[in-house]
Amino acid sequence: MPVGDVPGGNATDVVAALAARVSELADGFDAELVAFRRDVHRHPELSRQEIRTTALLVDRLRAAGLDPRPLPTGTGLVCDIGPDHGPDGEGRVGLRADLDALPLHETSGVEFSSTRPGVAHACGHDVHTTVVLGAGLVLARLQEEGRLRRGVRLFFQPAEEVFPGGAEDIINKTSELDGVDRMAALHCDPKFDVGHVGTRIGPITSASDSVMVTISSPGGHTSRPHLTGDVVFALGQVITQTPAVLGRRLDPRSGVNLTWGAVQAGSTPNAIPSSGILKGTLRCLDVRAWEKAGELVREAVEQVVAPYQVDISVTVTHGVPPVENETEATGDLEAAIRDAVGPDAVQLTEQSMGGEDFAWYLRKVPGTMARLGVRTPGGRTYDLHQGDLVVDERAIGVGVRTLAQFAAR
Secondary structure, three states: OOOOOOOOOOHHHHHHHHHHHHHHHHHHHHHHHHHHHHHHHHOOOOOOOOHHHHHHHHHHHHHOOOOOEEOOOOOOEEEEEOOOOOOOOOOEEEEEEEOOOEOOOOOOOOOOOOOOOOOEOOOOHHHHHHHHHHHHHHHHHHHHOOOOOOOEEEEEEOOOOOOOOHHHHHHHHOOOOOOEEEEEEEEEEEEEEOOOEEEOOEEOOOEEEEEEEEEEOOOEEOOOHHHOOOHHHHHHHHHHHHHHHHHHHOOHHHOOEEEEEEEEEOOOOOEEOOEEEEEEEEEEOOHHHHHHHHHHHHHHHHHHHHHHOOEEEEEEEEEEOOOEEOHHHHHHHHHHHHHHOOOOOEEEOOOOOOOOOHHHHHOOOOEEEEEEEEEOOOOOOOOOOOOOOOOOOHHHHHHHHHHHHHHHO
16 A cells, blocks of 8 residues: 555554554564674674675665665665655655774674674674665565655665775765765664664764874983983873863864874883874864864974974874754654654764764765664663673664654655
8 A cells, every 4th residue: 555545544644554564564574684783793894894794785685676786985885765756856865874893802792793803893883784774675665565755775885984984985986875865874872772762953973083193303312301302201292282272272162172092102211212103083073163173283283392302293184074963854853763663762862972974974965863772771881882882682673663764754
């Protein structure tokens, strides 16, 4: 029965009938999708190496009668479902998943742990991939039944965890965003119980850049620091003073945060090394502050080390802007969550200091990202990017219902 043909039904009846069918179809795929997720979890692949994961997706989508297109970048794919244009000329709805794992050792202890030492799905991308696959399988069935009025494009994107990431590859090296006029994505959140989805209008993540500072001098003996540039001391000043300078040069409401993650210099206690390297991340909650923060970092480092007779090189690599959720798309996603998951499933989420390259899509196409609850109620709260991450797999069905209802609604 086509979506508009609910006997005697009004718009509310139509949406309710669609949500019931989406849930019914999702239930039918549940066991398969859990098995698929575990397979992907056992065989994690790093950024731009997602060959096996891509092949699994291509095979399953083809088995569903769809025609996936591998990306020319080597890994990842896109897949269309339904018509190019809706009844009022609307373009396709894009649903995005990310495929890559992290260079971390898994310590979760689950029976389907990573079989690849030093590589693990510690950010939930295996769940994201499975959810978008499941949503695609549901939408394909709705298309067969005449219930899908608007076309959908599934984006299985590689390389979310690196700069520059796979989103930029898709946008800059392909035309796959053409014909898409709305985007949505989910990201696992271990702070929310399974059965809940966190939403937010406006920025939901921060901008994230990588910063590398190299300091060099002739080096010398630690008994005579006045005769050379003291690289280690200069690094220490950069570590402590540069974040403070940024805090006085940028509006504190912009949420600028410079945090160092690695410092390397010297190998012996009585020699001043000739070089040292400092690496960190620069994060901003506000896109306008992000656009000028990189240059301020360079200026601040130069000013901090000026008295110390050292040479410096500062490299700020633009990573991603904040993900800024569009009002209408977020409202529609919230309605889809209530329809397909439950009236109390929507929760307000805070803005995260994490970065996400889904932001690049939303600079081209209006859309929204939400937080998919993966914590077992009453259970431990894990953290992302940690080797012990465990997710409640019931979240897969919640995500499938959410994205399928959003796209079909």
